[in-house]
Amino acid sequence: MSMLEVKNIYKSYGTLEVLKGISFTMEKHETKVIIGTSGTGKSTLLKCINQLDPPDKGKVWLEGQEITNPKIDINKIRQKIGFVFQDFNLFNHLTALKNVSIGLEKVKKIEKEQAQDRAIKELQRVGLKKQAHQYPAQLSGGQKQRVGIARALAMDPSIILFDEPTSALDPELIGDVLDVMKSLAGEVAMLVVTHEMGFARNVADEIIFMEGGVIVENGPPKQMFQNPKIERTKQFLGKISTLYGKE
Amino acid sequence: MAIDIVLDSFPQLMKGLAVTIGLTLTSVFFASILAIIMAIGRSYSRQPIPFLILIYEKIFRGIPLLVLFILIYFGLAQAGIIIDVFIAAVIGLALHSTAYQIQIFRSAINSIPEGQFTAARSVGMSNFKAMRHIIIPQMLRLSIPGWSNEFTIVLKDTSITIAIGVIDLMRQGRYIIVREPESALYILLFIALIYFILVFSINRGLSYLEKRYIISGLEVNNTR
Numbered sequence: 347m348s349m350l351e352v353k354n355i356y357k358s359y360g361t362l363e364v365l366k367g368i369s370f371t372m373e374k375h376e377t378k379v380i381i382g383t384s385g386t387g388k389s390t391l392l393k394c395i396n397q398l399d400p401p402d403k404g405k406v407w408l409e410g411q412e413i414t415n416p417k418i419d420i421n422k423i424r425q426k427i428g429f430v431f432q433d434f435n436l437f438n439h440l441t442a443l444k445n446v447s448i449g450l451e452k453v454k455k456i457e458k459e460q461a462q463d464r465a466i467k468e469l470q471r472v473g474l475k476k477q478a479h480q481y482p483a484q485l486s487g488g489q490k491q492r493v494g495i496a497r498a499l500a501m502d503p504s505i506i507l508f509d510e511p512t513s514a515l516d517p518e519l520i521g522d523v524l525d526v527m528k529s530l531a532g533e534v535a536m537l538v539v540t541h542e543m544g545f546a547r548n549v550a551d552e553i554i555f556m557e558g559g560v561i562v563e564n565g566p567p568k569q570m571f572q573n574p575k576i577e578r579t580k581q582f583l584g585k586i587s588t589l590y591g592k593e
Numbered sequence: 594m595a596i597d598i599v600l601d602s603f604p605q606l607m608k609g610l611a612v613t614i615g616l617t618l619t620s621v622f623f624a625s626i627l628a629i630i631m632a633i634g635r636s637y638s639r640q641p642i643p644f645l646i647l648i649y650e651k652i653f654r655g656i657p658l659l660v661l662f663i664l665i666y667f668g669l670a671q672a673g674i675i676i677d678v679f680i681a682a683v684i685g686l687a688l689h690s691t692a693y694q695i696q697i698f699r700s701a702i703n704s705i706p707e708g709q710f711t712a713a714r715s716v717g718m719s720n721f722k723a724m725r726h727i728i729i730p731q732m733l734r735l736s737i738p739g740w741s742n743e744f745t746i747v748l749k750d751t752s753i754t755i756a757i758g759v760i761d762l763m764r765q766g767r768y769i770i771v772r773e774p775e776s777a778l779y780i781l782l783f784i785a786l787i788y789f790i791l792v793f794s795i796n797r798g799l800s801y802l803e804k805r806y807i808i809s810g811l812e813v814n815n816t817r
Contacts, residue, residue, distance in 0.1 A: 396715060398711060421719050424716065425716070425717035428715075429712075429715040429716075431708060431712065431715075435706070435708035435709060437712065437713070438706075439727075439730050439731045439734060448726060449717060449718070452722055452726050453717040453718055498716075
């Protein structure tokens with residue numbers, strides 16, 4: 347049994363069919379990267395997985411539990427699924443420390459002191475211990491995103507979903523965030539939507555190429571970059587490599 | 594001599610002032626609670642609730658306060674329901690102020706990015722917890738300037754309760770004037786001064802509160 351199983355997901359907005367039958371599985375501690383052009387439903391897929399935007403059809407299992415079942419306590423499930431947003435979405439009225447500890451305090455009901463100890467540890471892990479008492483507006487984009495990652499990590503998730511975590515960042519700030527993500531590989535499962543081909547090539551266990559609401563091709567990075575089976579994959583990777591650089 | 598009249602009437606005016614302050618605090622208290630609930634209802638609940646709240650707003654913003662007071666006090670009396678003037682005044686002020694405060698809280702809610710709620714849900718908070726820990730604290734901070742303005746408006750509006758016979762600052766002033774008509778100007782000026790000092794210090798106090806709870810990046814442009 348896989349840790350995460352996504353089976354035949356369909357999602358439409360009005361008459362626009364965004365996802366047309368997506369299926370894949372993920373194992374414990376695995377890192378998978380989803381690539382593809384904008385508007386092919388990559389972000390929608392992530393939101394269908396943690397049920398922020400439940401799919402119209404299809405099922406998702408996490409650790410053997412069907413989480414698409416409307417009867418399930420989704421708030422409990424979401425504690426196990428971290429989410430890192432493109433535009434960070436840090437809680438504006440809380441310090442970095444509080445941003446990380448609030449989930450522990452209010453959702454997991456851990457005592458304040460213990461929760462803050464844990465939060466400090468997570469901030470240290472992403473290299474932001476010094477910024478613990480700053481508010482989001484006082485942090486740079488890269489720092490905000492690392493707080494976002496610490497917030498997800500603190501909940502001890504089985505998997506973290508990353509929705510283009512670096513696309514809102516200035517180029518010189520991307521590296522810090524990617525380094526943190528690299529350091530997590532193998533410790534927690536990660537499903538990453540990104541255009542960072544260097545990250546995909548070096549960190550991912552598997553690359554999933556999506557287009558038009560379906561998975562066109564998936565495989566280990568080496569195979570995907572060196573000899574993809576499908577012509578369209580080759581085209582896309584060729585184009586994106588010239589845009590973003592090979593590494 | 595003018596100072597004597599003012600000094601002599603001072604205790605009586607202070608008695609009226611206590612009623613004015615009591616009236617203001619009680620009305621603002623109830624109005625704020627109602628308005629917060631309705632503002633959240635307007636932004637986060639399903640039809641027909643937002644529509645009904647909108648109707649409420651339109652009605653109570655459309656009726657002059659004086660008419661509302663008379664309607665509540667004398668109208669209800671005619672229907673056989675007799676209530677204390679103070680209570681009638683609180684009901685009128687609160688219903689009226691709620692209609693205005695809904696807008697204050699609602700525009701604060703609207704200025705909170707949608708991602709805040711989504712992020713709260715994604716760490717496993719229920720709708721209720723997300724409101725309680727993420728949305729409402731931000732809403733309250735953002736509302737302070739508009740709310741403190743409304744607070745002083747209610748304070749000033751309490752003087753209209755003279756029409757139904759609440760013995761507030763204004764009415765005590767009238768008693769003195771009736772007794773000593775030649776002192777009218779001094780007494781009225783003194784009453785005006787008291788209102789002014791009250792409004793001024795409330796604004797001062799609340800802008801301190803605003804600075805105290807300021808969060809970098811969450812400042813509100815103070816247009817007052």
